[in-house]
Amino acid sequence: MVNALPIAAFVLAGVAFWGFDARGASREGRQPVARGASLMLAILAGLGFLGISLWRGAPIGIETPLALTLGLICAFAAYLAEGRSAGAGWGRALTPLALAVAVSAAVPLLFPDSLGSAQLAAVFGAAAGAWGLAAGSKGRSVEDAFRAAVFLAVLVAADRLGRQHVAFEPAASTGVAFGLVAVVAGMVGALVSGRSTSRGGVGTLVALAVLAAGSFLVGQRYLDLRDTWVLFLISGAGALLVHWLLPEEEPADALRVLLATLIWIGLATAAFALRRGYGMSISMVSASSVLLLLGNRRALLSAGPLLALVYYRVFREDHVAASRALDIGQHYAMVGMAVGLLLPLLPLEWLRGQREERCARRAAVGATLWTLALGIAPIGVAALMGPKAAIGLLIGLGFAALVEGLRQERSLAALTWVGGLGAVSALTYGWAKPLLDLTRDEKIVALYWVGGIALALGLGILLMSQPRTRGEAVR
Numbered sequence: 179m180v181n182a183l184p185i186a187a188f189v190l191a192g193v194a195f196w197g198f199d200a201r202g203a204s205r206e207g208r209q210p211v212a213r214g215a216s217l218m219l220a221i222l223a224g225l226g227f228l229g230i231s232l233w234r235g236a237p238i239g240i241e242t243p244l245a246l247t248l249g250l251i252c253a254f255a256a257y258l259a260e261g262r263s264a265g266a267g268w269g270r271a272l273t274p275l276a277l278a279v280a281v282s283a284a285v286p287l288l289f290p291d292s293l294g295s296a297q298l299a300a301v302f303g304a305a306a307g308a309w310g311l312a313a314g315s316k317g318r319s320v321e322d323a324f325r326a327a328v329f330l331a332v333l334v335a336a337d338r339l340g341r342q343h344v345a346f347e348p349a350a351s352t353g354v355a356f357g358l359v360a361v362v363a364g365m366v367g368a369l370v371s372g373r374s375t376s377r378g379g380v381g382t383l384v385a386l387a388v389l390a391a392g393s394f395l396v397g398q399r400y401l402d403l404r405d406t407w408v409l410f411l412i413s414g415a416g417a418l419l420v421h422w423l424l425p426e427e428e429p430a431d432a433l434r435v436l437l438a439t440l441i442w443i444g445l446a447t448a449a450f451a452l453r454r455g456y457g458m459s460i461s462m463v464s465a466s467s468v469l470l471l472l473g474n475r476r477a478l479l480s481a482g483p484l485l486a487l488v489y490y491r492v493f494r495e496d497h498v499a500a501s502r503a504l505d506i507g508q509h510y511a512m513v514g515m516a517v518g519l520l521l522p523l524l525p526l527e528w529l530r531g532q533r534e535e536r537c538a539r540r541a542a543v544g545a546t547l548w549t550l551a552l553g554i555a556p557i558g559v560a561a562l563m564g565p566k567a568a569i570g571l572l573i574g575l576g577f578a579a580l581v582e583g584l585r586q587e588r589s590l591a592a593l594t595w596v597g598g599l600g601a602v603s604a605l606t607y608g609w610a611k612p613l614l615d616l617t618r619d620e621k622i623v624a625l626y627w628v629g630g631i632a633l634a635l636g637l638g639i640l641l642m643s644q645p646r647t648r649g650e651a652v653r
Contacts, residue, residue, distance in 0.1 A: 515570040
């Protein structure tokens with residue numbers, strides 16, 4: 179059964195990509211691939227191989243940059259599918275979900291000897307790829323790439339926590355199994371809905387029913403853990419409540435957004451009582467499956483704190499001593515939370531302020547510099563301020579998506595970086611451990627280095643920027 183899951187994932191990804199996403203799409207409606215997007219991905223892949231492979235002291239081989247490239251490919255495939263399916267029907271959103279499931283299933287097969295680092299690298303690669311596509315696409319929608327990156331982050335977290343918390347081999351494929359159920363449910367709902375673009379009606383009811391039945395089979399028969407499917411159903415019901423509170427197309431006041439976040443934290447608390455971090459990851463899989471199938475990105479943004487808590491549990495499993503260092507009264511912890519809040523928002527604000535018609539090469543280089551800055555930021559925070567700030571950064575990440583929700587944004591870009599930066603924090607903290615024991619004088623020297631690197635990257639980004647004129651509207 180375990181070996182059958184990857185086969186099913188690859189088959190369904192192919193069916194979704196070549197069948198469902200193109201239904202009803204005309205050749206005239208298809209959008210070409212932006213040159214800047216392709217250039218951006220090529221630069222990121224090259225830098226991933228160069229930087230990660232040459233990192234001294236990093237206990238990894240070629241598998242990690244290969245997995246990062248696999249994440250880039252996942253985002254790019256979802257981007258291609260969205261361009262092919264402009265104007266298509268309900269089933270179009272299935273492709274990013276199916277691609278994320280396929281990549282999540284492929285990583286354990288391709289990189290069994292370095293699975294932990296490879297999974298996290300794939301998540302960061304998908305987030306960086308989606309961001310690069312957004313920067314290099316000159317206004318073309320890349321939401322399917324964001325959907326794929328978010329869902330991949332959720333599935334990988336569930337697989338990792340399942341492997342660490344349950345002494346039963348199928349638990350290591352928890353995310354893949356529930357993800358397959360979501361894809362099948364969406365396909366059935368799409369077939370029932372036909373070419374209708376609406377997420378309401380009989381098709382949606384059928385999809386939700388299939389999702390509920392499939393979660394029962396996965397929890398009761400495959401995982402042999404009754405409370406997993408109960409938790410999945412409870413979290414799915416919570417997602418439906420948030421879907422009602424925060425409609426995709428209608429403006430919602432700040433009170434509703436905060437209430438939705440409170441619902442997610444309540445579900446996380448209940449899930450933790452049942453299955454600790456593993457249960458929280460199942461809640462996130464359920465929530466993201468329901469809301470992505472319903473097409474409600476705004477509601478999913480409010481789940482940013484839940485995704486951050488899930489990646490805190492992933493971090494904690496690999497770095498237990500560091501997780502014990504969190505003290506909300508510590509200034510370093512508060513600074514870390516502030517940095518975590520700002521990191522996903524800064525590049526998005528930069529992108530919003532750029533001209534719609536911008537040079538592809540400059541956009542690609544600027545976005546690459548942003549990706550480098552985000553990728554090394556957790557190392558700098560840990561080296562300068564220690565484990566308290568590193569944990570604070572993880573918690574702060576979740577509130578970046580909440581801020582986007584409060585601003586009435588619908589794009590999943592901020593939530594994509596919550597998963598991507600959560601993954602890179604867990605991946606690189608072990609590499610930064612030799613820097614945690616620096617003396618005061620050595621930390622001052624490190625501060626000069628970090629400040630110099632930040633200044634160089636900032637100047638590079640400034641030179642590559644093409645800001646809008648005063649009369650141009652900001653997206």
